[in-house]
Amino acid sequence: MSGEKAMSDTKALPPEHLQYPERHYGMDHDLYSWEMLTNRKPVHWQQGKLALWVNVSLQFFPLNQRGLPFPPAGGMTMPYPDLRHFSLRDYGNRVGIYRILRALDKYNIKPTFAVNGELVQRAPYLLHLLRERGDEVIAHGWNMDSPHYGGQSKGVEKELISRTLSSLRKASGQEVRGWLSPGKVHSENTPTLLAEQGVEYFCDWVNDDMPFRFNTNSGALWAMPLSTELEDQFILRNNLHSETSYAEQMEDACRFLLSEAQTQGGRILALNIHPWMLGQPHRIAYLERALEFITAQPGVFSAPAHTLLQQCEQAIVEPA
Amino acid sequence: MRSDPGFYDYWPYHERPKLRWPNGARVAFWVAPNIEFYELNPPANPHRKAWPQPSPAVPGYSIRDYGNRVGHMRQMALLDKYGIRGSISLSTALCDHHPEIIDLCRERNWEFFSHGIYNTRYTYGMSSEQERDMIRDSMETIHRHTGQKCAGYLAPALSHSEETLDLFAETGTELFGDEGGFYTCDLFHDDQPTPINLRSGKRFVSIPYSLEMNDTIAYVVNKVEPRRYGQMLRDNFDRLYQEGAESGTVMCIPTHNYQVSCPHRLRAFEEALEYITGRSDVWVTTGREIAEYYLQNYYDTARADIQAKNATAAREVQP
Numbered sequence: 001m002s003g004e005k006a007m008s009d010t011k012a013l014p015p016e017h018l019q020y021p022e023r024h025y026g027m028d029h030d031l032y033s034w035e036m037l038t039n040r041k042p043v044h045w046q047q048g049k050l051a052l053w054v055n056v057s058l059q060f061f062p063l064n065q066r067g068l069p070f071p072p073a074g075g076m077t078m079p080y081p082d083l084r085h086f087s088l089r090d091y092g093n094r095v096g097i098y099r100i101l102r103a104l105d106k107y108n109i110k111p112t113f114a115v116n117g118e119l120v121q122r123a124p125y126l127l128h129l130l131r132e133r134g135d136e137v138i139a140h141g142w143n144m145d146s147p148h149y150g151g152q153s154k155g156v157e158k159e160l161i162s163r164t165l166s167s168l169r170k171a172s173g174q175e176v177r178g179w180l181s182p183g184k185v186h187s188e189n190t191p192t193l194l195a196e197q198g199v200e201y202f203c204d205w206v207n208d209d210m211p212f213r214f215n216t217n218s219g220a221l222w223a224m225p226l227s228t229e230l231e232d233q234f235i236l237r238n239n240l241h242s243e244t245s246y247a248e249q250m251e252d253a254c255r256f257l258l259s260e261a262q263t264q265g266g267r268i269l270a271l272n273i274h275p276w277m278l279g280q281p282h283r284i285a286y287l288e289r290a291l292e293f294i295t296a297q298p299g300v301f302s303a304p305a306h307t308l309l310q311q312c313e314q315a316i317v318e319p320a
Numbered sequence: 321m322r323s324d325p326g327f328y329d330y331w332p333y334h335e336r337p338k339l340r341w342p343n344g345a346r347v348a349f350w351v352a353p354n355i356e357f358y359e360l361n362p363p364a365n366p367h368r369k370a371w372p373q374p375s376p377a378v379p380g381y382s383i384r385d386y387g388n389r390v391g392h393m394r395q396m397a398l399l400d401k402y403g404i405r406g407s408i409s410l411s412t413a414l415c416d417h418h419p420e421i422i423d424l425c426r427e428r429n430w431e432f433f434s435h436g437i438y439n440t441r442y443t444y445g446m447s448s449e450q451e452r453d454m455i456r457d458s459m460e461t462i463h464r465h466t467g468q469k470c471a472g473y474l475a476p477a478l479s480h481s482e483e484t485l486d487l488f489a490e491t492g493t494e495l496f497g498d499e500g501g502f503y504t505c506d507l508f509h510d511d512q513p514t515p516i517n518l519r520s521g522k523r524f525v526s527i528p529y530s531l532e533m534n535d536t537i538a539y540v541v542n543k544v545e546p547r548r549y550g551q552m553l554r555d556n557f558d559r560l561y562q563e564g565a566e567s568g569t570v571m572c573i574p575t576h577n578y579q580v581s582c583p584h585r586l587r588a589f590e591e592a593l594e595y596i597t598g599r600s601d602v603w604v605t606t607g608r609e610i611a612e613y614y615l616q617n618y619y620d621t622a623r624a625d626i627q628a629k630n631a632t633a634a635r636e637v638q639p
Contacts, residue, residue, distance in 0.1 A: 012447035016363045018454060020437065023413045027385075029360050031376075036420060037390045070373060150374035185373050204378050207385035209583070228379065229582050239543040249546055253584035260394075260583075269583070 031191070032205075032214050032223065042265020043210065043315045049261040049299035050254070051268045051308050054111040055203070055226055056100060056275065057180070058126070060118050060143040061089040069151075072144040072183055074233060074276075089276045093123050096279015103284060107291040112304045114140035114180040114203070114272075117164030120171040127171040136304040138178030138203070139164050148186040154193070161193050177201065178305055184228065192216040201309055209257070209267055211312045222313075224305050231272045236283070243286040250290035258297055268308060269294065327485060327507060327516050328526065329626050337621045339512060339568035341613070345603035346564025347557070348610045349596055351404050352505070352529055352574045353395055354474075354536075355421060356439040357411040358384045367444035368479065384578050388414075391581030392421055398590055400428070402597045407607040409435040409474045409505065409574070412458040415465040426466050431606040433505075434458040434488070436476025443479040452487045459495055469496040471608040474505040474529065489522045498523075503611035505529035511560060511569050513614040515623050523615055527607050528570040530556070535579040535589075550588030557596045564601075570610060571596070 022028035045051055063086045065076040074089065076082035104111055113130055115137055120127050130137060141148065142164050148157055169176045179194050179202040186204050194202055195216040202214070203226040214221045228234050230253055235241045241249070254269055261267040278287045294300055341348050360381050362370050371377030399406055408425060410432050415422050425432070436443075437458055443451055459470040473488040481487075485504050492501010504516065507526045516524045531537050533556055538544040544552065553573060560569040573592070580589045597604055 012450055013365070013445045014363070017365070017441065017446070018450055020413060022359065022361075023416050023437075025419070026417060028357075028417070029376075034418065035389070036393065038393045039420075150376055181378075183379070185378055186376065188376060205382045206379070207382040207389055209390055227582075228383065230584060239539075239545075241543070241545045245545040245547070249584040252546065252587045253582075256583040256586050 030215055032212060035212070037208060037210060038264065040210070040212075041316055043312050045266040045301070045308075045311060047301040047303070049266060050258045050297070050301075051266065052109065052254075052294055052300055052302045053226075053268050053270045053305055053308060054104065054109050054302070055138075055180070055270070055272045055305070056097070056104075056111050056113050057140060057272060058093060058097065058113055058115045058119055059089065059140065059182075059274065059276070060093075060116045060122055061086060062143055062145045065145045067145070069149055070147065070183075070185075072147065074237065074274075075144055092274060092276025092279055093119065093126060096275030096277075097126065099279045099281075099284045100273065100275050100287070103288050103291060106288070107295045107302075109291065109295070109302045110135065110304050110307075111302075112136040112138050112178065112306075114138045114178075115168055116140050116143045116182070117167040118143045120167045124171070131172055136178070136306055137168055137172040137174050137176055138180060138305065139168050139176055139199070140180045141182040144182050147183060148181045148190050150187050152187045152189070154189050157187055157189060158193050161190075161197055165197055165199070178203065178224065180204065180226065184226075191221050192218050195219040195221045201305065203305070209270075211309055222309055224309060225268075226270045226272050228272075230270070231274075232277045232287075233274050236277055243283050246283075247286040247289045247293075251293045254294045254297060254300070258299055261299070269300075322482070325482065328509060328514050329517070329630055331510075331514065331622075331626045331629065333511070336512070336567060337618070337625050338566070339618055341568045341603045343603070344601060346568060346601045347560050348568060348570045348603045348605055349557075350407055350570070350572050350605055350607055350610065351399060351593075352409050352474075352572055352607060353399075353406045354409040354435060354574060354576045355392065355411065355414055355425075356384065356387070356409075356435065356576070357414045357417055359438050359440040362438065362440035365442045365444055368442045368477075370440040387576060387578030387581065388418055388421065391577030392424075394581040394586060395575060395577055396424060396428075398586070398593060402593045404593065404597065404604055405430050405606055407431040407433060407472070409433060410462065411435055411437065411439050411476070412461040413437050415461050419465070422465055431472075431608050432462045432466050432468050432470065433472035433474070433607060434462060434470050435474045437461075439477050442477055443475055443481050443484060446481065448481075448483055448487065451481055451483065452491060455488050455491045456495070459491060459500065463495070469500040471500060471611060472503045472505060472527070473501070478506070480506060485516060485524070486519050489518050489524050490520055493520070493522060502615065503527045503607060505574075505607065511563075512567070513570065513610065513618070515619055515626070523619055525611050525614055525619065527572075527611050527614075529572045529574055529607070531574075532556070533572065534574040535585075536576050539579050539585070546585045546588045549585070550592050553589075553592035554595050557592070561599065561602070572607075
């Protein structure tokens with residue numbers, strides 16, 4: 001083990017390893033304030049106790065993936081041309097999405113769609129369909145191989161965000177107020193750049209079950225947590241859990257959050273799903289099973305992110 | 321480097337002196353919530369990377385923050401419900417960052433033991449003096465914020481040196497005499513407490529802190545489904561309870577608020593807690609109490625038995 005050799009050659013770590021400049025009350029950064037969920041003002045939804053927010057991520061994984069500075073989860077893993085992963089991901093936008101839409105409509109779900117900006121050129125039919133449906137569209141970066149990351153040039157990132165937003169705003173006819181970075185990774189500049197370009201909330205931080213204010217150098221931004229732990233591709237592809245277990249996990253999460261909402265104020269069950277994953281013929285029934293269970297619970301209602309955020313803002317800003 | 325750390329001698333699980341927990345309990349059951357703070361921008365340790373992405377590493381950092389912002393209250397409510405006092409493996413800088421959590425646990429008379437300063441500061445590459453200073457800082461911090469004389473240690477992020485246990489035990493003695501620094505959770509070689517050999521000769525024990533039952537190992541490393549994790553916990557208990565009729569065993573559930581307290585995992589955890597605490601002859605306790613009881617009642621017997629068995633075996637095999 002090379003580490004062991006290096007260790008025996010090293011007598012001590014540099015002094016900063018025993019210095020703790022950020023060891024003080026609150027967070028070790030100023031991106032947002034430390035506040036436990038239970039200490040915050042409870043939110044009372046207009047329509048029930050537990051909001052079901054389903055986000056459908058519509059993604060494009062380029063065949064000529066650069067993978068810099070890190071490859072996207074779910075991206076190409078084989079030598080070029082990795083046709084298996086390219087076409088399996090493309091399946092989601094051609095076939096899977098139509099199964100998902102049918103399932104969502106069956107249970108009267110009001111989803112958001114997080115869309116890669118490049119999909120406007122690649123699948124205009126799909127974008128037109130979303131526009132006709134009128135569901136909320138949020139921006140999901142340019143494509144899955146265009147990550148936002150620490151150390152990225154601010155100019156490059158600014159252009160990436162503006163290209164993504166203008167493409168989606170034009171295609172959807174909506175303001176596009178929400179953002180989800182590819183892989184939920186962003187740079188030190190992302191929150192400020194998003195706020196500068198009219199984004200009101202972003203979904204990259206999974207440190208809460210309810211929205212909270214994020215600090216930027218340029219106006220207000222909300223963090224709208226979109227759980228990774230409950231994501232289809234995390235459970236099924238990363239963890240290799242069974243489809244039955246996926247449905248059970250959704251049901252258990254729903255039960256728990258609903259019981260918490262009975263005593264502590266409104267909660268959100270935030271499900272991020274991918275048509276290339278759950279849109280497969282052998283998986284769609286398990287999404288349906290989960291949605292059937294969740295929507296049958298008294299107190300559960302479905303709403304898109306911006307609708308929920310507006311109610312949270314009101315609850316938090318207005319006096320009780 | 322050594323081929324064996326030398327902390328313990330071979331000691332067969334069968335035919336040991338019979339161990340009896342207080343009130344005739346078969347299993348000493350404890351829950352060890354790891355309450356951790358991971359830094360967004362730690363200094364880069366040359367031997368282990370803290371985060372996979374350049375800063376800000378949002379995915380890893382944010383789910384761990386979820387544990388403190390959201391998860392802690394959920395786990396604490398469950399432990400309250402089943403009459404369990406947590407034995408906290410504490411990133412001691414959390415006393416500074418999130419004193420609200422410390423206060424809630426202190427009010428409940430939970431145990432605090434040292435898990436280093438931050439879980440993003442690794443022991444690898446430290447000099448003895450640095451490791452001693454880090455351990456001392458952590459034990460003093462616990463004492464300052466809770467009044468407790470830290471008894472146990474779990475190295476931060478399970479990063480060790482050859483001297484870790486010696487330094488912890490010696491620092492405990494310096495600060496608190498025999499009342500501090502007398503057990504470790506860093507070794508996974510047994511289902512009962514065992515005496516540990518230290519250079520100081522201090523009376524010091526290893527308390528079973530199961531890596532296999534650790535939620536992060538189960539969920540992140542072994543990628544276990546939540547309900548299966550709940551089943552594993554019950555199966556683990558069943559066998560230790562059965563064997564505990566012959567001689568007392570220890571069961572530990574090490575948890576993390578960012579794993580076990582996620583909405584889709586609490587049910588499995590709760591069912592296991594209900595199952596375990598609902599049985600008679602279970603001593604629901606803390607790491608410190610197990611260690612104290614063992615040191616007082618069984619440590620010397622165990623030492624004598626280990627010595628006798630090994631001496632006999634050596635004569636039989638190598639006359």
